[in-house]
Amino acid sequence: KQEVTQIPAALSVPEGENLVLNCSFTDSAIYNLQWFRQDPGKGLTSLLLIQSSQREQTSGRLNASLDKSSGRSTLYIAASQPGDSATYLCAVRSVSNYKLTFGKGTLLTVNP
Amino acid sequence: GAGVSQSPSNKVTEKGKDVELRCDPISGHTALYWYRQRLGQGLEFLIYFQGNSAPDKSGLPSDRFSAERTGESVSTLTIQRTQQEDSAVYLCASSVGGSGANVLTFGAGSRLTVL
Numbered sequence: 001k002q003e004v005t006q007i008p009a010a011l012s013v014p015e016g017e018n019l020v021l022n023c024s025f026t027d028s029a030i031y032n033l034q035w036f037r038q039d040p041g042k043g044l045t046s047l048l049l050i051q052s053s054q055r056e057q058t059s060g061r062l063n064a065s066l067d068k069s070s071g072r073s074t075l076y077i078a079a080s081q082p083g084d085s086a087t088y089l090c091a092v093r094s095v096s097n098y099k100l101t102f103g104k105g106t107l108l109t110v111n112p
Numbered sequence: 113g114a115g116v117s118q119s120p121s122n123k124v125t126e127k128g129k130d131v132e133l134r135c136d137p138i139s140g141h142t143a144l145y146w147y148r149q150r151l152g153q154g155l156e157f158l159i160y161f162q163g164n165s166a167p168d169k170s171g172l173p174s175d176r177f178s179a180e181r182t183g184e185s186v187s188t189l190t191i192q193r194t195q196q197e198d199s200a201v202y203l204c205a206s207s208v209g210g211s212g213a214n215v216l217t218f219g220a221g222s223r224l225t226v227l
Contacts, residue, residue: 004154034215034216036218041220041223042220042221043116043203043218043219043220043221044203044205044218045218046215046216046217046218049215089154089155091155097168098143098160098168098210098211099145099157099160099168099171100145100155100157100216101157102147102154102155103154104152104153104154105154
């Protein structure tokens with residue numbers, strides 16, 4: 001059974017800092033890994049999708065890496081802004097089924 | 113539509129009542145998923161539709177939960193005889209197909225509170 005763990009559970013940083021969020025998964029047989037952002041009272045917004053054959057994806061100030069063999073992914077946020085404050089969720093899509101298995105998320109607070 | 117729409121956005125009900133939650137996926141998306149997010153927990157998979165069929169219902173927590181989809185479009189999640197532990201945000205997502213490469217688009221969710 002696929003399990004996804006996110007560390008840390010919460011993170012508070014001053015504006016402008018670079019930061020890294022971590023995600024690990026137990027079954028490396030995955031189609032892809034996806035990072036989402038969740039704002040209070042809103043749905044999930046997809047940030048980056050990394051296919052199993054890829055090592056990283058970049059979008060603006062965000063960079064996500066994937067090391068499938070070790071079951072790890074990181075989300076790097078450069079020059080953080082207060083608007084980045086949200087819960088960040090990591091999810092993997094296993095080869096054995098088409099479900100997304102989610103971690104519990106990292107609550108990020110960027111202080112002005 | 114432009115995105116995945118869910119209704120109601122908030123529902124408060126009394127224990128023992130039945131509730132229906134609705135999801136309107138993005139037009140043309142054949143795959144539809146329901147997830148549940150309880151307070152402080154990760155998202156739990158409930159059910160997956162491909163077209164109007166549900167090849168995977170393995171996440172439905174009990175026989176009080178059921179879901180249907182019609183016209184390869186709207187889906188309804190029904191919870192009968194609600195219990196307090198059913199309180200959660202119920203999220204719907206859709207994608208172009210069920211392939212692993214497809215990106216899921218999520219709705220804003222329906223927050224259910226059972227008193």
